[in-house]
Amino acid sequence: MTRDSSVDMRTRMQEFLPKLVLAPSFALVLLFVYGFIAFTIYLSFTDSRMLPSYGLEGWENYSKLFRIREWETAVTNLAIFASLYIVICTLIGLLLAIFLDQKIRGEGVLRPIFLYPMALSFIVTGTAWKWFLDPGIGIENTMHLWGWESFEFGWIKDRDMAIYTIVIAAVWQTSGFVMAMFLAGLRGIDNEILKAAQMDGASNFQLYRRIIIPLLRPAFLSAFVILSHLAIKSYDLVIALTGGGPGNATAVPATFMYSYTFTRNQMGIGAASAVIMLMTIAAIMVPYLYAELREKK
Amino acid sequence: MSVATQDNAASVGRVGRTFVYLTLLLFALFYLLPFFIMVVNSVKPLSEITGGNMMALPQEWTIAPWLSAWSTAQIGVEPTGLRPYFWNSIRMVVPAVVICTIIGALNGYVLTKWRFRGDTIIFGLMLFSCFIPFQIVLIPMARILGILEIAGTTTGLVLVHVVYGIGFATLYFRNYYAAFPTELVRAAQIDGAGFFQIFYRILLPSSGPITVVCVIWLFTNIWNDFLFGASFASGDAAPMTVALNNLVSSSTGVKEYNVHFAGAILAALPTLLVYIVAGRFFVRGLMAGSVKG
Numbered sequence: 001m002t003r004d005s006s007v008d009m010r011t012r013m014q015e016f017l018p019k020l021v022l023a024p025s026f027a028l029v030l031l032f033v034y035g036f037i038a039f040t041i042y043l044s045f046t047d048s049r050m051l052p053s054y055g056l057e058g059w060e061n062y063s064k065l066f067r068i069r070e071w072e073t074a075v076t077n078l079a080i081f082a083s084l085y086i087v088i089c090t091l092i093g094l095l096l097a098i099f100l101d102q103k104i105r106g107e108g109v110l111r112p113i114f115l116y117p118m119a120l121s122f123i124v125t126g127t128a129w130k131w132f133l134d135p136g137i138g139i140e141n142t143m144h145l146w147g148w149e150s151f152e153f154g155w156i157k158d159r160d161m162a163i164y165t166i167v168i169a170a171v172w173q174t175s176g177f178v179m180a181m182f183l184a185g186l187r188g189i190d191n192e193i194l195k196a197a198q199m200d201g202a203s204n205f206q207l208y209r210r211i212i213i214p215l216l217r218p219a220f221l222s223a224f225v226i227l228s229h230l231a232i233k234s235y236d237l238v239i240a241l242t243g244g245g246p247g248n249a250t251a252v253p254a255t256f257m258y259s260y261t262f263t264r265n266q267m268g269i270g271a272a273s274a275v276i277m278l279m280t281i282a283a284i285m286v287p288y289l290y291a292e293l294r295e296k297k
Numbered sequence: 298m299s300v301a302t303q304d305n306a307a308s309v310g311r312v313g314r315t316f317v318y319l320t321l322l323l324f325a326l327f328y329l330l331p332f333f334i335m336v337v338n339s340v341k342p343l344s345e346i347t348g349g350n351m352m353a354l355p356q357e358w359t360i361a362p363w364l365s366a367w368s369t370a371q372i373g374v375e376p377t378g379l380r381p382y383f384w385n386s387i388r389m390v391v392p393a394v395v396i397c398t399i400i401g402a403l404n405g406y407v408l409t410k411w412r413f414r415g416d417t418i419i420f421g422l423m424l425f426s427c428f429i430p431f432q433i434v435l436i437p438m439a440r441i442l443g444i445l446e447i448a449g450t451t452t453g454l455v456l457v458h459v460v461y462g463i464g465f466a467t468l469y470f471r472n473y474y475a476a477f478p479t480e481l482v483r484a485a486q487i488d489g490a491g492f493f494q495i496f497y498r499i500l501l502p503s504s505g506p507i508t509v510v511c512v513i514w515l516f517t518n519i520w521n522d523f524l525f526g527a528s529f530a531s532g533d534a535a536p537m538t539v540a541l542n543n544l545v546s547s548s549t550g551v552k553e554y555n556v557h558f559a560g561a562i563l564a565a566l567p568t569l570l571v572y573i574v575a576g577r578f579f580v581r582g583l584m585a586g587s588v589k590g
Contacts, residue, residue, distance in 0.1 A: 017492045018411035021403050025463050026419055032441075032460040033426040036434040043436060052436065096324060099317045112576055113325045116332075119572035119579065120565050121521035123538045127545050127561040128331040131338075131554055137351055145350045176328065180580055233430050236523040240542055257432040262528070267436060274432040285428045293421055 037278065044271035052267060061272040070248050071273065074256040077163050081252065082231035084167045085174075090223055092171065093178025094216075098208065100179070101186045111183075114176035122173065126240020129169040130156070159249040162242050166234075166250060169241055174230065178223050185219035186212065225288050232281050253277050339363065339558035346554045362555035366563055370556050371547060372540050373532075379560050381533070382540035386520060386567075388451050389536055393458035394515045400459075401466020401511060402504065406496050408467070409474040410482045420471065427464035434461075435528055442529055451534050454526065458519045465518075466511050469585055473507035474500060506578070513575055514582035517568045537564045 044062070047055045065071050096114060100107055117125065132138045135154040143151035155161035189212060197211050235254035242250040244259075251259075253273055261270030338346055339362050341355040368378035408420050438457060439448065447453035477500060485495050526536040535543070541564045545557045572579050 014486075014492055018407040019413065021492075022407045022419065025400055025404055025423070025467070028460050029423050029426050029463060032434065032438070033429065034422070036437040037429070039437040040433050052440065092324070096321070099321055102314070102317055104317070104321065110321055110325055112572075113328050115576075115580065116569070116572055117328060118583065119517060119568045121523065121538050121541075121568070123521075123523050123542050124561045124565045125331075127541065127557060128335050130545070131351075131557070132331055132334060137346060137554065142350050142352050172328065172331065177583055180583065184584055229428050235432075236538070239523070239527075240545070243546060254430070254432055258435075258528075261436060271436060274430065274435070277430040278433045281428060281430055282425075285425065289421065289424055289428075293417060293424075 040271050041275055044268060044275045046268055048267035048271065050265040050267065057268075061268040065269050065272050065276075068269070070251055071253075071256055073248060074251040074253045077250060078232065078252050080163055081167055081170070081234070082228060084164070085170050085231050086224060086227045088167065088171050089175045089178045089227055090220070092175040093223065094182050094213075096175070096179040097182035097186055098212075100183060111180075114179050116176070117173045118177045120173070122234075122236035123240045125169055125173050126237050129165070129172070130241050133165050133168075156242065157246060159246050162246060162250045166238055166241055170231075170234065170237055173237075174227065178227070181219050181223050181226075182216060185216045189215050221288070225284060228284050229281055232277060335558040335562055339555055339562060341555055343551070343553055343555055362553070362559040363563075365553070366544070366556045366560035370544055370553070370560065371550070372543050373547075379537065379540050379544065379563055382535055382537050383563065385451055385530075385534055385540075386537040389454045389458065390516055390519050393455045393462060393519050394512055396455075396459050397462040397466045397515050398508060398511050400463055401468075402470045402501075402508070403496070404463070404467040405470025405472075405474045406500055408471045409477070410479060410495075410500075411492070420467070423464045423467050425464075426461070427468065431461070431524055435524075439529065449530055449532055449534055451530065454530050454534070454536065457525050457529060458522070462515050462519065465514060469507055469511045469514070469582070470504075472585060473504070477503070506581075509575060509578045510582040510585065513571055513579050516571060517579070520568050 043052055045056050045058060045060075047053055047057050047060075100110065104110065133153070133156040135141065135152075135157060138153075140151060140153045143153075156165045193211065193215075194207065197207055202210065233254060234252060235258070238244060238250055238252055238255055244251045244255045254277070257270050257273045257277065260266045260273065334351055337354060338351055340358050340360065341349075342357055342359055342361075345353075345355060345357070366379055368380050369376055370378045372379065372382065404423075408416055442448040442453045442456075445453075445456075447456065481499055482495055485499055490498065520536075521538060522536070523538045523542070526539040527542075530536065531539060541560050544560050
């Protein structure tokens, strides 16, 4: 009798224990992620300035937000930056992966070189590119010293062009990572399919265009999701490379949120901009994660 | 793939192959150039940078910029160099990585070997938390840190990084343990082994590779973080990235480019070292973080 009940206790403990182990993390995530999201959403409907305040004022912050010039600049910049960044990274990544997959001698040396920027902080990348692109001491000066007197490259100081320098530095940092994703995809393709196609007389170009690239669909999707979420979150690189300038020519939503919340004491508007950033990322990530989790079942 | 590519290679021909090699080398140059420039200019006296060519090797080699960046350069108002901030980062990264990895391993174990109703939803919620823009949590986090009286401290940053690192750590271990034979766990259970016993004796001994992957991922991410450091610890407790940014963007005095470059390399060194020593695991972490589920 006593033995039975102790066994019973033990099994019940065993059933309870896993949930107990998981509980603290789940509680942390609930509070620090979802609770905080709820709090920020709430703040975005209040008249918070320097400190959170709880006087609700409806959609006021959102309608103000969309009338602010700097927000318009930030959103336009993000659109330019994100689309160029995603497209260029994908193209370079795909090109490098396909080229590296041609039984290249020295692949083991080249691959790490393509990928190492990913290990660096965006602040380091920004510092390096800031001086590299600086007309006074960087590439422009070098070209002049090498005798190409008419060479001009002052984008980083140019209000209209500065956003493109951020694209350059960001592509430098992450295109190698995209290459690695495509390379893994290429190496995972079934040999038999390719052999069959070659026997049917498909040329190399046709092989890639008709068979290999369509088979890389999952890699394209992953690259798109990762790159777009990185683009929306990018903050460090902008701060280190241009500081959002000249003026606020390279402001993006992430820098906008920070400056309105912490330096301009417009916390309500800052919160509203953060909510919009979250919604944009959620619109991309939620369907993707949902599909991934369902597939596993 | 290998057989097919060999055939491809043969048919692409000489010109094609030269083109492929040339393109690859050109890109290698593109990736290496900025780092080369940083290194070369960090060992030049300032006069050679402002008056000379950034591509040129130094005429006069000097390690003064490195010494200055490390121990005497002006960061904010104090001429402390980056040294104290380097240690701040170490004190922040080590506990955060250790705590996160342990929690992640246990979570992964529960989510794969002790499944229960609703576990996928819990995991989904954790997974999504990896991808939120952190701007959405900055305001409440600042308040919580204030209430706990750890605002502006390294302890505060450890807490922040643990909370937002759990998602990825759990993801890694869950995916890894999912492939681990559940029969072994069940057999041990029948033999009377308990929850923790099974974890220590059966899963942990074979968790080496994924632990390395997870540690490297967390180390790189937390070391390189700027947003949280700048938001919650901008003074004496600032991490390396924030201090570097202060050094580089300080507007007073002459811009000492060579010191900035030396400082940037110092900030990059730990993660770069990890990459050189364990690059294979770094790449695995990146891939596992991008191909989810």
